[in-house]
Amino acid sequence: MEKIRLGLIGLGYIGKIHFRHCQKLANAKLVAASDLSKKALKIANDAGVKQKYTNYEQLLRSSDIDAVIIALPTHLHTQCAKQAAEAKKHIFLEKPIARSITEAKEIISATRKNNIKLMVGYPLRFNPAFCKVKERIDEGTLGEIEIAHAAYISTGPFMHRAEAHTPLPVPEWWFNKKLTGGGTLIDLGSHLINLLRWYFGEIANIKSHLGYRFNLDFEDSATCIAKFEHGTLAVINVGWFSQGYHLKIDLHGSVRSLSANHSPSNPISTVIQTLTKGYSKFYEGHFIELQHFVNCLIKDRPPSPSGEDGLKDLEIIEQAYKNQIRLD
Amino acid sequence: MRNLQTIGRIILSLVSFVQIKNSNMTKATEDSLYLINYEFPKNIQNVVIKPNLCYYWDFTTGQTTDPKFVAAIIDLARARISPNIHISIVESDASAMKCKYAFKILNYEKLANDCNVKLVNLSEDKNNIVEATAGGQSFRLKVPQTIQNADLKINVPKIKYTMEPIRLTCALKNIFGCNPYSQKFKYHSKLGETIVAINKVMKFDLNIIEGNIVSGIQPRKLGLVMASTDPVAIDTASSEMVGLNPKTIKYLQLAKKEGLGNTTFIPKGEPLEYFKFQYPKKNLQAKLMSKAYTIAVQTGLSKKLGLE
Numbered sequence: 159m160e161k162i163r164l165g166l167i168g169l170g171y172i173g174k175i176h177f178r179h180c181q182k183l184a185n186a187k188l189v190a191a192s193d194l195s196k197k198a199l200k201i202a203n204d205a206g207v208k209q210k211y212t213n214y215e216q217l218l219r220s221s222d223i224d225a226v227i228i229a230l231p232t233h234l235h236t237q238c239a240k241q242a243a244e245a246k247k248h249i250f251l252e253k254p255i256a257r258s259i260t261e262a263k264e265i266i267s268a269t270r271k272n273n274i275k276l277m278v279g280y281p282l283r284f285n286p287a288f289c290k291v292k293e294r295i296d297e298g299t300l301g302e303i304e305i306a307h308a309a310y311i312s313t314g315p316f317m318h319r320a321e322a323h324t325p326l327p328v329p330e331w332w333f334n335k336k337l338t339g340g341g342t343l344i345d346l347g348s349h350l351i352n353l354l355r356w357y358f359g360e361i362a363n364i365k366s367h368l369g370y371r372f373n374l375d376f377e378d379s380a381t382c383i384a385k386f387e388h389g390t391l392a393v394i395n396v397g398w399f400s401q402g403y404h405l406k407i408d409l410h411g412s413v414r415s416l417s418a419n420h421s422p423s424n425p426i427s428t429v430i431q432t433l434t435k436g437y438s439k440f441y442e443g444h445f446i447e448l449q450h451f452v453n454c455l456i457k458d459r460p461p462s463p464s465g466e467d468g469l470k471d472l473e474i475i476e477q478a479y480k481n482q483i484r485l486d
Numbered sequence: 487m488r489n490l491q492t493i494g495r496i497i498l499s500l501v502s503f504v505q506i507k508n509s510n511m512t513k514a515t516e517d518s519l520y521l522i523n524y525e526f527p528k529n530i531q532n533v534v535i536k537p538n539l540c541y542y543w544d545f546t547t548g549q550t551t552d553p554k555f556v557a558a559i560i561d562l563a564r565a566r567i568s569p570n571i572h573i574s575i576v577e578s579d580a581s582a583m584k585c586k587y588a589f590k591i592l593n594y595e596k597l598a599n600d601c602n603v604k605l606v607n608l609s610e611d612k613n614n615i616v617e618a619t620a621g622g623q624s625f626r627l628k629v630p631q632t633i634q635n636a637d638l639k640i641n642v643p644k645i646k647y648t649m650e651p652i653r654l655t656c657a658l659k660n661i662f663g664c665n666p667y668s669q670k671f672k673y674h675s676k677l678g679e680t681i682v683a684i685n686k687v688m689k690f691d692l693n694i695i696e697g698n699i700v701s702g703i704q705p706r707k708l709g710l711v712m713a714s715t716d717p718v719a720i721d722t723a724s725s726e727m728v729g730l731n732p733k734t735i736k737y738l739q740l741a742k743k744e745g746l747g748n749t750t751f752i753p754k755g756e757p758l759e760y761f762k763f764q765y766p767k768k769n770l771q772a773k774l775m776s777k778a779y780t781i782a783v784q785t786g787l788s789k790k791l792g793l794e
Contacts, residue, residue, distance in 0.1 A: 316541075316542050316543075326581070326582055327581070327582050327583070327584065328542075328582075328587075333587060371544075372542070372590070372591040373590045373591060373593070373595065373596070374587075374590065374591065401543060401547060425775065425778070425779070426778075429782075
């Protein structure tokens with residue numbers, strides 16, 4: 159097979175990251191990009207991407223595209239993914255797969271019906287530090303993991319935009335629970351739940367405590383306690399309330415404990431890494447996941463995390479929203 | 487009413503420095519006003535308070551005004567003027583911030599309910615166009631009616647480092663936030679002149695700095711309240727405290743030239759040096775990083791590398 163021809167739908171924050179990574183992928187070429195904003199499409203123009211659209215439906219009609227990367231706000235996932243499947247384009251879909259279980263099932267059904275490969279973007283599954291942890295668990299060198307702590311605390315949608323040279327408002331859809339499906343639990347919690355399910359298997363039961371520091375109608379922090387079918391107990395903390403960035407897991411096994419974390423490099427290292435490799439270490443997981451998707455298309459293998467994986471994460475999150483505990 | 491002293495021919499404004507003790511913000515504010523001989527005017531109806539709500543970071547970051555501090559000022563104003571005065575807390579939408587969310591996220595909606603004051607988004611207020619000049623530049627500025635109709639205007643800024651060439655955000659810069667035009671970054675090429683012009687058309691009567699938590703290079707509990715009726719003097723004092731030479735802050739010099747106040751001041755209360763020592767000042771690494779970022783932005787490298 160020749161190079162996979164990719165179309166990128168959405169050039170917002172995460173879309174731009176995928177855009178840069180597409181330039182460095184082996185066996186793939188970005189041939190089209192779409193975004194509602196002509197200004198956003200300028201980076202595609204500057205990089206010599208020939209097909210540029212302000213409507214993704216036009217992109218999906220192009221016969222020169224094998225697969226699409228969907229980097230749209232969550233409420234647009236279902237319609238776009240279903241149309242992409244109908245147009246016989248393989249799909250890399252940003253997490254969370256959708257706002258609800260119903261929507262996620264619609265997406266999976268459309269991809270099955272059209273025999274389309276679907277991968278959900280969970281970069282932690284490709285992050286070298288967290289991959290090493292998986293190896294250690296599988297080797298058994300930690301023994302049986304009795305307790306796990308996972309924490310992902312960051313600014314979430316409230317990131318650095320005011321300090322940017324051209325300040326950008328937080329996109330309005332982030333403030334609308336109907337469009338996001340929830341707050342930090344679905345946004346950051348989906349990352350950790352997916353990672354821990356990869357490590358320990360399925361979750362038998364989960365309860366949550368949600369925080370509302372920002373006085374909005376969606377949670378800006380959540381603490382979950384999850385019991386895995388094989389016995390591990392995990393505490394999962396997520397939050398959008400901090401200016402800092404903290405992503406860490408601690409595992410405590412019957413033989414030994416192990417921790418892994420992911421943190422931004424300093425700006426100088428970021429510049430050097432971006433100039434030399436095309437991406438910074440911080441986004442290495444994002445790059446590898448995209449390369450994995452392309453490799454799966456070339457070798458005709460099912461990519462992972464799959465749509466079903468994304469659906470399972472949503473089921474757990476919905477269970478966590480239902481099983482809330484109150485401590486006040 | 488400007489509280490001034492003269493030494494020979496030099497006019498000096500009073501700037502007070504008070505340490506908040508036992509978390510008593512009201513007492514510290516009272517003391518800060520006493521030290522500058524400030525007395526609230528009598529027989530007035532409408533009071534405007536302008537905190538700094540630049541973004542959605544709450545007061546614990548040192549970047550926005552603590553609503554508890556604003557509540558202390560409200561209590562004081564009602565006690566000294568009349569319990570029946572109408573108080574409006576004002577802010578306007580900015581390039582990256584919307585008041586409807588900031589008021590909620592930063593606990594100002596709760597403050598408004600608890601203290602029975604009005605929250606006004608100046609971007610949605612009626613306004614009049616006023617012409618002004620500063621530094622040879624001409625401006626047509628929108629002056630919101632809430633500001634225009636106020637009998638007493640109280641500025642409650644934060645002290646922060648900001649981008650070159652402005653360098654310091656404090657009393658004068660906080661009034662930039664009274665400009666109802668939301669795309670404020672469009673003024674950035676002539677920001678200094680704009681700040682001065684806006685202060686000329688919207689003169690605030692009193693400046694009380696909430697320095698309980700300051701941002702600096704990192705947040706620190708400083709427990710400071712500063713007050714002055716002169717925005718130029720209080721900004722000059724603030725710049726000295728944070729380790730910036732006020733002479734290198736061009737808009738401060740322009741503000742003085744345009745008659746907004748004095749760059750000389752008499753400190754009252756606790757020594758400025760005490761707070762200067764405590765303030766989390768920029769170190770060499772931070773200065774170099776700031777310079778490097780400015781260069782990266784100017785050359786377009788930051789966009790290319792996805793740093794913006």
